Amino acid sequence: MSARVERIATTPLDSWIARRLGVEPLELSRELLAKYQLKALQETVQWARRNSSFYARHLAGLGDDAPRALEEFARLPFTTPEGLARHAPEFLCVSQDEISRVITLQTSGTSGAPKRIFLTEDDQEQTCDFFANGIAALAVPGDRMLIALPGEREGSVGYQVAKGITRGGVIPIPHGLSTDPEETLAHMEREKATCIIGLPAQMLALFSSHSDCMERVIHKLHSIALCSDYVSESLTRRLRINTGCDIYEHYGMTEMGLGGGVDCAAHMGYHVREADLYIEIVDPESGDPRQAGEAGEIVFTTLNRKGMPLIRYRTGDLSRYLPGPCNCGTALKRLERVRGRVDGNLPLKNLGNISIGMLDEVLFSLSELQDFRAAYIESTPLRLEITAYAPGRGGAPIEEMVRGALRTLPVICHACTSGEVEITVNMTQKPFSVAGAKRRIEVRAKQGGEPG
Numbered sequence: 299m300s301a302r303v304e305r306i307a308t309t310p311l312d313s314w315i316a317r318r319l320g321v322e323p324l325e326l327s328r329e330l331l332a333k334y335q336l337k338a339l340q341e342t343v344q345w346a347r348r349n350s351s352f353y354a355r356h357l358a359g360l361g362d363d364a365p366r367a368l369e370e371f372a373r374l375p376f377t378t379p380e381g382l383a384r385h386a387p388e389f390l391c392v393s394q395d396e397i398s399r400v401i402t403l404q405t406s407g408t409s410g411a412p413k414r415i416f417l418t419e420d421d422q423e424q425t426c427d428f429f430a431n432g433i434a435a436l437a438v439p440g441d442r443m444l445i446a447l448p449g450e451r452e453g454s455v456g457y458q459v460a461k462g463i464t465r466g467g468v469i470p471i472p473h474g475l476s477t478d479p480e481e482t483l484a485h486m487e488r489e490k491a492t493c494i495i496g497l498p499a500q501m502l503a504l505f506s507s508h509s510d511c512m513e514r515v516i517h518k519l520h521s522i523a524l525c526s527d528y529v530s531e532s533l534t535r536r537l538r539i540n541t542g543c544d545i546y547e548h549y550g551m552t553e554m555g556l557g558g559g560v561d562c563a564a565h566m567g568y569h570v571r572e573a574d575l576y577i578e579i580v581d582p583e584s585g586d587p588r589q590a591g592e593a594g595e596i597v598f599t600t601l602n603r604k605g606m607p608l609i610r611y612r613t614g615d616l617s618r619y620l621p622g623p624c625n626c627g628t629a630l631k632r633l634e635r636v637r638g639r640v641d642g643n644l645p646l647k648n649l650g651n652i653s654i655g656m657l658d659e660v661l662f663s664l665s666e667l668q669d670f671r672a673a674y675i676e677s678t679p680l681r682l683e684i685t686a687y688a689p690g691r692g693g694a695p696i697e698e699m700v701r702g703a704l705r706t707l708p709v710i711c712h713a714c715t716s717g718e719v720e721i722t723v724n725m726t727q728k729p730f731s732v733a734g735a736k737r738r739i740e741v742r743a744k745q746g747g748e749p750g
Contacts, residue, residue: 309562309569310434312628314427318573326629332368335576338601339371340364346607349391352381353609372578372587376597377611379413382553386414389606397605398422399453401552415552418605422453428557428571429462435562436521436546437493439467444486446476446496446504447526455526455556459495468493476500477729483511491515495523495548498533499737503668503687503729505540516541523548523560527736528636530658536665549636551615553608554598559633564625567632574601577633578610579618582640593618595640596633614640642738644674647718650709652682654738660703666691667700669730671737677744682710683722687729697723 313323319334343364346353356375365371382389390397399422401415437443443463449456449472460470471489476482476496482504486494494501501522505512522537525548534545549568550558554575559568570577576599579588588594596613616639620632643651654672661670666688675681682704688696700723705711713719 306564306626307435307562308626309560309624309628309630310431311428311560311562311569311571311630312626314431315571315573315630328629331572331629335572335601336365336368336371339368339576339599342599342601342603342607343371343374343609345391345604346609350389350607352385352388353607356381357609374610376585377609379612379614382608382611383411383413386416386606389608390416391607392418392605401453403552413553416606417453417555417603421555421603421605422458424574424602425458425555425557426462426465428574429459430465432548432557432560432571433459433463433468433523434466435560436523436544437463437466437468440469441492442469442471442490444471444473444482444489444491444494444496446473446482446494446500448474450474458556476504477731479504479507480509480511483507483509483515486515486519487511490518492518493521493523494519495525497526498524498529499527499669499730502533502537502662505537506665506668508540516543519543521546525550528638528655528658530655530662531635532659532661532663536662547635549633551613553611553613555600555603558598562624562626562628566624566626567620567634569624569628569630570633572630574603575599576601577631582616588618590619591621593634593637596636616640616642639738644739644741646680646709646713649713649716649718652707652709652739656707657684657704657739660706661686661700664696664699664703666696670700671730671740673740673742675742675744679717680713680719681722682719683724685724685726687726689727689729693725696725 312326316323316326319330347357396418397416398419399417403413445456445459447456448454449460456472460472463470471491473485501524521544523546529547537545546561548560550556557571559570561568578597579594580586580597581588582595593616596615596617597610599609600607615636617634617636620634624632638653638655642653645651657672661667667686669687671685673683675683684700686696686700701721704721705714
């Protein structure tokens with residue numbers, strides 16, 4: 299075990315953040331990071347209050363003083379997605395002429411106003427710099443990375459990844475979302491790709507064909523990066539088995555400026571870009587800070603962002619800071635893989651809750667299944683509807699496998715046994731369209747004519 303630890307390279311974010319702090323990598327410490335972050339938080343609060351009409355109102359109770367300690371900063375009010383959707387232009391701290399990119403995000407629900415994120419050229423530069431350094435954990439100069447992400451528009455995530463990795467000597471191969479596995483594999487073979495980045499479910503579909511082309515592609519492939527959606531351990535395990543590649547994971551969201559954190563060769567959690575983001579874990583109900591090791595909601599504050607800083611922004615994502623150091627030896631914290639959403643737990647009467655993360659773990663363990671969608675039908679009894687994508691597979695055996703896998707979850711097993719829940723499994727031979735939102739269990743009211 300000790301020999302294994304000695305061979306693990308320190309995350310490349312370590313030396314990048316050390317440079318940002320003006321110290322040598324070996325000098326980077328939690329004390330230095332805390333001092334840097336407190337100063338950056340103070341400057342961010344002062345900048346936002348002076349230049350944003352929203353934060354001038356939102357932080358009016360602060361008086362003339364900036365937070366003097368991280369504990370004091372944790373008492374500032376939260377910023378919410380709903381507030382951002384309602385007041386986006388009022389968040390601006392610069393003139394519209396200085397904004398180089400505006401990203402519109404539809405909020406959850408059918409009637410919610412869209413959120414708009416305003417970024418200056420310098421704000422986008424921070425993300426490019428993160429991708430240039432963070433990607434070095436899975437690619438080296440001369441590698442050829444296929445980018446299976448939207449990249450047509452300047453400033454889009456695929457565009458930013460391509461721009462960033464080029465700085466590190468990695469050759470980008472723009473592709474767009476992988477909706478046709480055969481076409482994507484053919485593109486990878488033509489371009490001699492040695493690594494790839496894309497959505498988890500699409501990467502699973504891509505490397506589940508066991509075709510001759512796939513075998514030739516994975517012969518040259520050494521790493522796969524998963525991003526833009528939640529990642530289950532069962533999906534990662536299947537990808538490792540199918541390809542023999544090292545699997546890396548990235549966590550981020552548009553409000554963060556696209557880039558958030560990425561794991562290293564030790565695969566012991568996400569290392570956060572701590573020079574640009576200050577991340578807290580709070581109790582989803584009370585808002586009180588959680589200690590390391592305790593799960594809660596991710597709340598972040600942007601550091602050094604000039605166009606639209608976000609202060610204590612509630613993400614709705616659930617995770618925790620992992621206690622103890624990473625085997626790579628970095629001073630950076632470790633954020634655990636995101637398990638789901640604050641609003642993602644759905645009750646099965648009084649028997650317990652289910653979430654998309656729970657369903658992912660048991661259903662992606664089925665080697666025949668490439669993807670699925672789940673719906674929660676508010677009928678009597680409750681109905682859990684799974685639409686399974688298993689190309690080329692017969693319906694009845696897969697349906698039974700899905701039901702069996704779901705019943706390994708005690709809450710579903712008890713709910714089915716008691717008659718409180720029914721499971722319906724439908725099959726599809728068409729891959730699901732990708733709308734850009736993270737996967738979740740769809741909640742639907744009972745339609746007229748449905749049983750119950």
